[in-house]
Structure formats: structure tokens, C-alpha cells
Amino acid sequence: MTRPADLRRFARAERWVHWLIAMLVLTCMVTAAILYNGSLAVLVGNRRIVEIVHVYSGFALPVPLVLGLASRAYRADLSRLNRFTHADRLWFRSKTRRLAGTGVGKFNAGQKLNAALSAGSILALLGTGTLMFFPDWTRLAWRTGATLMHDWFALAFGILVLGHLMYALRDREAMRGMLTGDVSQSWAAAEHELWATQQEPTDESS
Numbered sequence: 001m002t003r004p005a006d007l008r009r010f011a012r013a014e015r016w017v018h019w020l021i022a023m024l025v026l027t028c029m030v031t032a033a034i035l036y037n038g039s040l041a042v043l044v045g046n047r048r049i050v051e052i053v054h055v056y057s058g059f060a061l062p063v064p065l066v067l068g069l070a071s072r073a074y075r076a077d078l079s080r081l082n083r084f085t086h087a088d089r090l091w092f093r094s095k096t097r098r099l100a101g102t103g104v105g106k107f108n109a110g111q112k113l114n115a116a117l118s119a120g121s122i123l124a125l126l127g128t129g130t131l132m133f134f135p136d137w138t139r140l141a142w143r144t145g146a147t148l149m150h151d152w153f154a155l156a157f158g159i160l161v162l163g164h165l166m167y168a169l170r171d172r173e174a175m176r177g178m179l180t181g182d183v184s185q186s187w188a189a190a191e192h193e194l195w196a197t198q199q200e201p202t203d204e205s206s
């Protein structure tokens with residue numbers, strides 16, 4: 001619900017992209033765990049269906065990411081996430097990892113790093129997964145390498161996603177931002193000082 005003096009943090013298109021990616025990634029993670037663990041696979045039963053759900057959820061990942069490009073707000077946030085500034089370097093060096101007088105904009109340096117690592121992991125998992133899915137495309141040595149890379153990237157990305165989830169569950173206002181689009185001015189001023197000073201409060205009628 002929009003409250004007086006809320007600030008608009010994420011547009012509807014951005015929230016759709018975020019939650020579709022979250023759903024697809026979580027589906028890939030759960031099905032991967034079943035495929036990897038023999039006793040889980042026996043418990044669930046139909047391994048072939050689990051495999052199909054895993055592969056197609058993976059192949060679907062780029063779809064929301066590309067469709068989102070139609071939204072101006074999404075494109076603007078992508079370029080914010082893509083740009084590391086001097087303030088970000090200060091943020092990384094600061095002991096408290098908080099404002100530390102570094103002038104945090106819409107995203108802090110940790111969030112930018114998370115976005116870059118997530119995008120890189122998705123690309124690596126898609127690439128190696130494609131080589132595993134089309135065995136005739138490459139030699140056995142490539143497929144063996146791709147399988148090993150796929151497993152290690154899956155583990156690393158899984159840990160990254162769990163970390164992201166832990167931060168998200170601890171911060172109710174950030175979660176409200178991703179669910180409804182709006183955050184309070186006080187939260188924005190405390191967490192994203194520079195961005196908060198540049199925003200107009202959300203119009204309740206819009």
C-alpha cells in the first residue's frame with residue numbers, strides 16, 4: 001500500500017522481472033538438488049520429469065531479462081547496477097559496510113557486486129548447461145569440463161542466492177519495495193541516502 005511520503009523504488013515491470021527470475025532460479029535449485037542427490041531422486045520418483053523442469057526453467061531464464069528491456073525504469077536500474085563509482089570503492093573499504101559518508105545511491109556496492117555475479121553465473125550455467133543438453137555438439141572432453149563447471153557454478157550461485165535471500169528476509173522495508181514498488185522516505189534516507197535526496201514522494205493517486 002502506498003503511504004504518504006513513500007518513494008517509488010521499483011516499477012511494476014522490474015518487479016515482474018525480479019520475481020519471475022527468482023521463481024525460475026529457485027525451481028532450478030530445487031530440481032538440481034533432486035537430480036544431484038540419489039536418495040532425493042528416489043524419494044521424488046520421476047527423474048525424467050524433474051530433469052525436463054530443470055532444463056526448461058534454465059533455458060527460460062533469459063526471457064524475462066530480455067523482455068524487461070522494454071521498460072525504461074528497468075534499463076535505468078541496469079545501468080546503475082553496471083556502474084561502479086569511487087563511492088563504491090569507499091563502501092567496499094569501509095569497516096561498517098554502511099553509509100560511512102560514501103554517498104550511497106540507489107544500489108550499494110554489495111548489491112552491484114551481487115547483480116554482476118548473478119548475471120555472470122546465469123550466463124555460465126546457461127552455456128555449460130547447453131553443452132550438456134546437446135551432447136552431439138562437442139567432444140567428450142568439452143562435455144566433461146562443462147559438467148564440472150556447471151556443478152561448481154551451481155554451488156557458488158546457490159550460496160550467493162541464499163545470502164541474497166537472508167538479507168531480503170531481514171529487511172522488511174526492502175521487501176515491501178520489491179513487493180509493492182514503494183519504500184518509506186526514512187528507510188531510503190538511512191540505506192540509500194543519495195538516491196533518497198533525488199526522489200519525489202509517490203503520488204498516492206498514481
Ligand code: HEM
Binds near residue numbers: 009107110112175178
Ligand atoms: C525468493 C527469492 C528472492 C527474494 C525474497 C528477493 C528479494 C529482493 C529484494 C527485497 C530486493 C530489493 C533490495 C533493495 O531494494 O535494495 C531484491 C533486489 C534484487 N534481487 Fe532479489 N530476491 C530473490 C531472488 C533473487 C534471485 C534468484 C536473483 C538473481 C538471480 C535476484 C536478483 C536481485 C537483484 C539483481 C536485485 C537488485 C540489486 C540488489 O538488491 O541486490 N533476486 N531482491
